[in-house]
Structures are given as C-alpha cells and as structure tokens.
Amino acid sequence: MASTVVTDQVTLTVNGQSVTVPKGTLILDAAKKIGIDIPIFCSHPKMAPVAVCRMCLVEVEKMPKLQPACAVYVADGMVVRTTTEQVQKYQKGVLEFLLINHPLDCPICDKGGECPLQDQTYQYGPGASRFDFEKAHFDKAVPLSDKIVLDRERCILCWRCTRFSEEISGERELALIQRGVHTIIGTFNDEPAQSNYQGNWTEICPVGALTSREYRFISRPWDLDRTASICPGCSMGCNIQVDARHNRIGRFQSRENLAVDDGWLCDFGRYSFPTFQRQGFEAPRVRQDGKLVEVSFEEAIAAAADGLAQARGAVAGWASPAATNEELFLFQRLFRQRLQSPHIDHRAFRPTWPDPDPDDMTLPIADLERCDYVVVLGGQEVIDAAPVLHLRLFKSERRGVKVLKIDAEQGARAREWVPADAQAVGILATVSHKKEATDLQAALGKKVKGSVRRLLVVRGPNGRGANDLGILPNFRPGYEGLNGQSGKGRAEWGKGGIGAAYIFEASPLHAFEATEDERRWLSGLKTLVMHRFRASPLDDLAHVIIPGRAFTEKAGTVTNMEGRVQRIGRAIDADAVPDDWMVLQAIARKLGAPWDYHESSDITADLLDLIPQYAAVDRGERVLWSERT
Amino acid sequence: MSIREVLEGPLYIVRALATTFKHNARPRVTIEYPERQKVVPPRHRGRHILHRYADGLEKCVGCELCAIACPVGCIVVEAAENTPERRVSPGERYAKRYEINLLRCIYCGMCEEACPYDAITMGPRYDLADDHPDKFIAVKEDLLEPLQASLGDTARPSAAPSAQAEPRKW
Numbered sequence: 059m060a061s062t063v064v065t066d067q068v069t070l071t072v073n074g075q076s077v078t079v080p081k082g083t084l085i086l087d088a089a090k091k092i093g094i095d096i097p098i099f100c101s102h103p104k105m106a107p108v109a110v111c112r113m114c115l116v117e118v119e120k121m122p123k124l125q126p127a128c129a130v131y132v133a134d135g136m137v138v139r140t141t142t143e144q145v146q147k148y149q150k151g152v153l154e155f156l157l158i159n160h161p162l163d164c165p166i167c168d169k170g171g172e173c174p175l176q177d178q179t180y181q182y183g184p185g186a187s188r189f190d191f192e193k194a195h196f197d198k199a200v201p202l203s204d205k206i207v208l209d210r211e212r213c214i215l216c217w218r219c220t221r222f223s224e225e226i227s228g229e230r231e232l233a234l235i236q237r238g239v240h241t242i243i244g245t246f247n248d249e250p251a252q253s254n255y256q257g258n259w260t261e262i263c264p265v266g267a268l269t270s271r272e273y274r275f276i277s278r279p280w281d282l283d284r285t286a287s288i289c290p291g292c293s294m295g296c297n298i299q300v301d302a303r304h305n306r307i308g309r310f311q312s313r314e315n316l317a318v319d320d321g322w323l324c325d326f327g328r329y330s331f332p333t334f335q336r337q338g339f340e341a342p343r344v345r346q347d348g349k350l351v352e353v354s355f356e357e358a359i360a361a362a363a364d365g366l367a368q369a370r371g372a373v374a375g376w377a378s379p380a381a382t383n384e385e386l387f388l389f390q391r392l393f394r395q396r397l398q399s400p401h402i403d404h405r406a407f408r409p410t411w412p413d414p415d416p417d418d419m420t421l422p423i424a425d426l427e428r429c430d431y432v433v434v435l436g437g438q439e440v441i442d443a444a445p446v447l448h449l450r451l452f453k454s455e456r457r458g459v460k461v462l463k464i465d466a467e468q469g470a471r472a473r474e475w476v477p478a479d480a481q482a483v484g485i486l487a488t489v490s491h492k493k494e495a496t497d498l499q500a501a502l503g504k505k506v507k508g509s510v511r512r513l514l515v516v517r518g519p520n521g522r523g524a525n526d527l528g529i530l531p532n533f534r535p536g537y538e539g540l541n542g543q544s545g546k547g548r549a550e551w552g553k554g555g556i557g558a559a560y561i562f563e564a565s566p567l568h569a570f571e572a573t574e575d576e577r578r579w580l581s582g583l584k585t586l587v588m589h590r591f592r593a594s595p596l597d598d599l600a601h602v603i604i605p606g607r608a609f610t611e612k613a614g615t616v617t618n619m620e621g622r623v624q625r626i627g628r629a630i631d632a633d634a635v636p637d638d639w640m641v642l643q644a645i646a647r648k649l650g651a652p653w654d655y656h657e658s659s660d661i662t663a664d665l666l667d668l669i670p671q672y673a674a675v676d677r678g679e680r681v682l683w684s685e686r687t
Numbered sequence: 688m689s690i691r692e693v694l695e696g697p698l699y700i701v702r703a704l705a706t707t708f709k710h711n712a713r714p715r716v717t718i719e720y721p722e723r724q725k726v727v728p729p730r731h732r733g734r735h736i737l738h739r740y741a742d743g744l745e746k747c748v749g750c751e752l753c754a755i756a757c758p759v760g761c762i763v764v765e766a767a768e769n770t771p772e773r774r775v776s777p778g779e780r781y782a783k784r785y786e787i788n789l790l791r792c793i794y795c796g797m798c799e800e801a802c803p804y805d806a807i808t809m810g811p812r813y814d815l816a817d818d819h820p821d822k823f824i825a826v827k828e829d830l831l832e833p834l835q836a837s838l839g840d841t842a843r844p845s846a847a848p849s850a851q852a853e854p855r856k857w
C-alpha cells in the first residue's frame with residue numbers, strides 16, 4: 059500500500075470523481091478544477107480563508123462533522139461529497155439564517171440581479187422563511203465616504219471588505235464593530251473612508267451592502283451593455299469593462315487580468331467615468347474676424363488643413379498620451395510626411411526630458427512579485443502615478459519581497475540597502491526621475507549578482523505607445539533616430555520658429571496643461587487647432603476647434619507602461635462626431651495624402667507592418683523590443 | 688315565377704317586419720359609445736395604472752422587474768434616489784422615468800404580476816385610439832393615479848423599504 063514515491067500531488071475524490079491537485083490546495087479549488095461548484099460567500103481566491111459564512115460546508119469521509127471546503131486542505135485519499143442530504147440541509151439552514159435579518163430589499167438594491175446571495179438562495183436555499191418576527195434593523199444608506207454607500211442591514215458579515223483592507227490594500231480602514239448579531243461594518247470613529255481602492259469593496263461584497271454612489275440606481279445589471287476596454291486613468295492599463303445603459307456610461311468594472319491589475323482598480327480610474335460622459339454634441343468652430351463661429355465638420359477640417367499648410371515646416375503638434383496607437387500613428391505621419399514638421403510631442407512641459415528607450419520597461423508589473431528587492435524611487439509619487447501598483451507591491455511584500463520606498467534623490471540609500479547577493483532587483487520610478495533610476499540601476503548592476511531591471515511609470519494610458527510610435531521630436535516609431543532631422547520638442551516651441559500648432563487633447567485627464575509662457579506664445583500663433591473631447595482652457599486662443607470623441611467612444615489599442623498592447627472597445631455610440639482618426643485622415647487627405655482607411659483596425663494592420671513587435675496585441679502580450687536586434 | 692310565389696311575397700315582408708319589431712322591444716346590447724361607457728369586469732386588463740399609497744407617495748420603486756418581465760419589452764424604467772427634500776416613494780428609490788409603449792403592449796398583465804409592490808396594475812381603460820403613434824407612449828404622469836384616488840387605501844406592504852420606519856438601534 060505505502061507508496062515510496064514522494065510527490066507534491068495528492069489525489070482525492072469529490073462526488074465520486076477523482077482529481078489530482080498539488081498539496082496545499084483547498085477542497086473548494088480542487089472541486090472547482092473538475093467543475094463542481096461549492097457555494098461560497100466569504101471565501102475569496104486572493105484572501106486567506108476565514109470560513110465564517112459556513113456556506114461551503116461539505117461532507118468529508120471519516121470526519122465527524124461537515125467541513126468548510128474553503129478552509130480545509132486536501133489530503134491523499136480524501137473522499138468529499140458536496141451534494142448529500144446532510145450538506146443540502148446545512149446549506150438551506152445557513153441561507154435561512156442569513157436571510158433572517160437580511161432585508162427584502164432586492165427591488166431597490168443595486169446588487170439585485172448580480173447578487174451571489176440571490177443566486178445561491180435560488181440554487182441552494184429554502185423556498186420560504188419560517189421566521190415570522192420583525193427583522194433586526196440597522197442603518198441604511200450610510201455614506202462610508204463620498205464614493206461608497208453602506209447598507210448595514212444587507213451585510214452578511216463575510217469579512218471580505220475588512221480582509222481586503224487588511225490583506226490586499228493594507229490600509230486597515232474597515233473593521234467589524236461590536237459582536238454577535240450587533241456586529242456592523244464601519245470605519246474608525248465613523249470617519250469617512252480615505253482609501254483609493256474603495257470601489258473594489260463594492261465588487262467583492264457578495265451582497266448589496268457596499269455600493270458605489272456614482273452608480274446608485276443608475277441601472278439594473280441586465281440592462282447594461284458591457285464592453286471590454288482599458289482604464290483611461292493612467293499608464294498601468296488596468297482592464298475594465300465599460301457598463302453602459304441607454305448610451306451613457308454607468309460604471310467601470312474590473313475585468314481581471316492577473317498580469318496587469320490582478321483584478322483590482324483604483325478609485326481614481328474607476329470613478330473617472332463622469333469625465334468621459336458626453337454632455338452633448340457641440341459644433342466645430344472656426345475663428346472669423348476674431349469671433350468663433352459654428353461651422354460644419356468639413357469646413358472646420360478644411361480650415362485646419364489650410365492653416366496648418368500655410369505654416370508647413372513650422373507646425374507644432376501635441377498629442378495627448380491618452381490617444382490610441384492608431385491615432386498617434388496617423389498623427390506622426392501627418393506631421394512628418396504631410397507637414398514636413400517633425401516638431402511633435404506628447405509630454406508635459408519641462409525644460410528637458412530624458413530620452414525614452416525600450417529598456418524602461420524590462421520589468422513587467424507581475425514580476426514585481428518575483429523580485430527579492432524592489433526600490434520605489436519617489437515613493438508615494440510613483441503610487442499616485444499608477445495607484446494599483448500599490449496593491450501589487452503590498453502583495454509582493456506579504457510574500458516576502460523587500461520593498462523600499464524612498465525619495466528619488468535618495469538613490470545612495472538604496473544602493474546600500476540592496477545586498478550584493480540579491481537575485482532579482484526591481485526599480486520603479488516615474489519617467490521624470492528616469493535619470494535617478496538609470497543611475498541606480500547601473501550602480502546596482504555592478505554591485506549585485508542577480509538581475510536589476512527597471513519599470514518607469516509614464517503619463518497617460520498610452521504614454522508608452524506615444525513613445526513607441528515616435529510622438530517625439532527626435533525619434534521615429536520604434537525608437538529609431540532621425541539622423542539629424544530631429545524637430546523641436548515642446549520646450550523649444552516657445553523659442554520661435556513655430557507658425558501653427560495642432561493640439562490633440564484626446565482626454566481631459568491628460569490634457570496639454572499650458573504654462574503661462576506657453577499660453578503667451580500660443581496666443582501669438584497664426585493658427586491654433588484644438589482637437590479635443592471636452593472644452594479646454596485653450597479654446598479661447600484657438601482658431602479652429604474640432605470636437606473629438608471620448609475614450610469610451612472609440613476603438614483601438616493602447617500600450618501600458620510595461621509595453622502591453624491592449625484593445626479598448628467602443629462602448630458608447632457617438633456617430634454625430636467623426637472618430638478622431640477620421641479627422642486626422644481628413645486633414646491629411648486635404649494635404650494630399652492618399653490614405654483611405656475605413657476602420658481603425660485597418661490602421662492597426664498598417665501599424666503592425668511598420669512595427670512588427672506590436673503584433674503582441676493579438677496575444678495580449680508585452681511588446682518585446684529586443685526582437686528588433 | 689309561379690302564382691304561388693307572387694302571392695307569398697307579401698307574407699315574407701310581414702314576417703321580416705315582425706322580426707324587426709320584436710327586436711325593437713327587446714333590451715338593447717349596444718351602448719351609446721362614447722357618451723356612455725361600458726362597465727368592464729374587475730379583472731379587465733386595460734391600460735395600466737401606477738398606484739399611490741394613502742399618503743400620496745408612489746408605490747413604484749423603479750425596480751424594473753415589470754420591464755424585465757414584459758414579454759414584448761415595452762416598458763422603460765429609470766430610477767433615482769429619494770432625498771429628504773424630494774420624496775416620491777417611501778423607500779430610497781423611485782422611478783424617475785416610467786414609460787409604456789401602449790402600441791406594443793399586448794395587455795398580458797405580466798408586469799402586474801411581476802411587481803413586488805403592487806405598484807402597477809392593469810386598469811379598466813380600453814378606449815385608447817389616437818391619431819399618432821407618439822401619443823401611445825404613456826409616460827409616468829399619464830399612468831399615475833390622481834392623488835385623491837388612493838385615499839383610503841392604507842395598506843402598505845410589509846416588504847416596503849424600511850427606511851421609512853425609524854431603524855431600531857442595537
């Protein structure tokens with residue numbers, strides 16, 4: 059009988075089906091592997107088991123009592139049954155207890171229709187309640203913060219939210235207060251919650267106790283049109299699902315991508331959607347005799363093309379790092395080929411910027427967990443630039459990765475802190491501290507045995523794509539130099555020699571943000587074309603205003619900070635406004651370009667011809683520039 | 688034509704007239720519509736009514752269960768939140784927009800059956816003819832019963848959202 063081979067695998071049977079899983083697997087996960095569903099409320103794949111809801115009780119042979127499948131590890135030869143009469147009786151019992159004080163709020167509850175408690179009551183619960191007395195009442199619609207509404211009656215005390223704030227975000231903001239039937243969820247002293255990750259609570263809460271204020275009573279889940287997209291908040295590139303109703307954005311939900319967001323979103327990104335909500339359709343405007351006059355799109359495009367052509371060779375072009383790769387690809391072609399003006403940029407104003415290079419993204423986000431030392435150069439500044447990074451760093455720390463958060467100037471401290479025998483070192487910094495990051499990388503490269511890699515957080519959901527596609531005065535797409543034909547960067551535009559400017563402000567979150575000096579020289583231009591989604595402070599200086607589309611109204615690809623090319627989807631119809639790439643094409647055609655694209659996917663195809671590395675988009679992978687050499 | 692047929696002719700006329708006069712004396716089954724309206728049975732499924740509680744608050748909470756139950760999809764509901772300044776229904780939520788396309792409606796009564804608050808019922812009205820399709824979109828104001836009509840109906844379902852009641856503090 060005794061097997062002499064020691065393996066890490068154990069074999070057990072669940073409902074008569076045999077399954078082999080690694081040691082240390084929970085019964086719940088082993089059953090899931092063969093498609094057996096065990097109902098749960100408190101268990102969550104990313105949190106340690108607590109077994110408080112008792113919903114997952116199963117029968118395990120040779121154990122006297124039912125066992126919680128979410129907290130018992132498998133053992134060789136274990137025999138588990140999940141559908142016996144006793145299990146069913148307990149499931150009914152647990153649900154009946156949960157429903158004793160759970161209000162019959164489903165019709166007014168935002169979770170109704172996608173609520174695990176509803177679903178499991180249907181599937182496993184009793185049809186009726188035997189509880190004839192008045193339910194316990196707690197406070198309803200408690201504002202937990204300006205983002206979250208808490209309904210204490212609906213809470214089933216699964217602890218998921220409190221465990222999130224302890225194990226996932228590490229902020230320990232939520233706690234269980236009181237005991238027994240009096241237990242409630244709350245913050246310390248009832249102060250408003252401050253976390254930047256509160257939206258995640260609403261997604262993990264298995265009932266409608268925690269709901270988003272922005273989404274309150276907007277829709278029922280079955281009304282929503284769901285479109286897979288990417289968060290427009292920052293260069294992290296978290297995967298989202300845009301839920302829209304009646305052609306209005308209702309909410310952004312997480313669409314788990316373990317390599318990028320690990321299933322979480324930050325509140326900055328999640329609740330940024332009102333910025334992209336269309337307020338109406340405005341007409342393009344052209345300045346005539348000093349006044350802006352409404353015109354048709356054709357006239358505005360003709361006026362823009364005219365004005366830009368007159369300044370041929372001396373046109374400055376700024377594209378937002380929130381524009382899609384397809385738009386940026388056309389943008390740089392328009393400037394380099396049609397306007398003979400390589401003066402393009404996508405960056406914020408700064409006297410000098412370090413040149414980007416493909417090595418800025420040699421450290422994939424998910425690999426942070428596999429480093430032994432991570433230096434966050436800039437500390438909170440890096441987290442603010444890409445908030446979900448904090449969750450990844452905290453997870454890594456819990457797994458034993460040493461993380462040092464220091465100011466960007468304190469590189470010397472990091473040099474001492476990382477020991478020479480480190481196997482894998484990661485450096486995180488924002489792009490404005492690239493120099494400090496590369497210096498540290500070089501120094502550590504000499505000191506430690508293992509690898510030292512860096513990841514720079516860029517600005518905007520497609521800041522990386524803007525670098526890759528050469529929205530820079532001195533690089534062609536693919537980081538190829540321009541052999542002395544470099545144009546002027548944003549910092550030099552004000553110094554003269556620029557006759558017209560085209561500002562493509564695709565997202566209000568990543569706008570041009572002109573400095574006082576810039577406003578001064580912009581106001582002296584003969585032609586300023588503003589192509590933007592929302593009214594911009596530069597509108598009053600513009601000669602031509604072309605309304606554009608929101609992030610949620612177009613399709614295309616964006617590249618996140620680690621070089622992962624991901625698709626955004628068109629969730630909202632805005633057919634009255636030409637797509638941003640169509641405007642760029644129309645202007646280029648006026649200037650003699652033979653372009654004839656009909657879909658943004660046609661542009662993607664051309665883009666792949668130019669930069670074959672971008673074929674990674676079809677595999678959901680990162681662009682590996684090393685393939686170039 | 689035979690002589691017999693010629694002689695029988697007037698007889699037929701008399702018999703026919705007799706039928707006519709007989710019916711003249713019988714009770715009438717038609718009514719003088721539209722001056723007079725037919726009384727429909729209590730469960731008649733005519734145009735919908737949105738009901739109110741005795742205090743005038745609307746019963747509908749904008750849950751959209753009627754909309755999802757409707758087999759032809761002719762109901763649109765959009766909900767909003769009650770505020771202390773503007774309280775429309777007893778709970779947290781009310782229907783900001785409630786529309787039924789009466790041309791699409793097949794008067795099946797599924798909406799009535801789905802409603803957890805008895806907020807919508809099929810009413811007695813059947814004379815729905817009009818001269819433009821747009822006029823068949825019944826909006827909330829058309830469907831809501833007038834304020835005084837509900838007075839006297841004091842029963843509020845026990846499942847009504849409990850925000851109304853002072854929450855018991857433990």
Ligand code: SF4
Nearest residue numbers: 213214216217219263
């Ligand atoms: S608020 Fe939701 S997530 Fe938190 S304990 Fe209650 S039911 Fe669980």
Ligand code: SF4
Nearest residue numbers: 289291296324327446
């Ligand atoms: S970290 Fe960035 S991409 Fe992710 S949710 Fe936040 S803003 Fe959006």
Ligand code: SF4
Nearest residue numbers: 757792793795796798
């Ligand atoms: S009566 Fe039937 S068809 Fe008409 S609105 Fe109600 S559910 Fe829909």
Ligand code: SF4
Nearest residue numbers: 747748750751753802
């Ligand atoms: S009428 Fe009834 S079912 Fe329809 S939205 Fe109102 S409360 Fe819900």
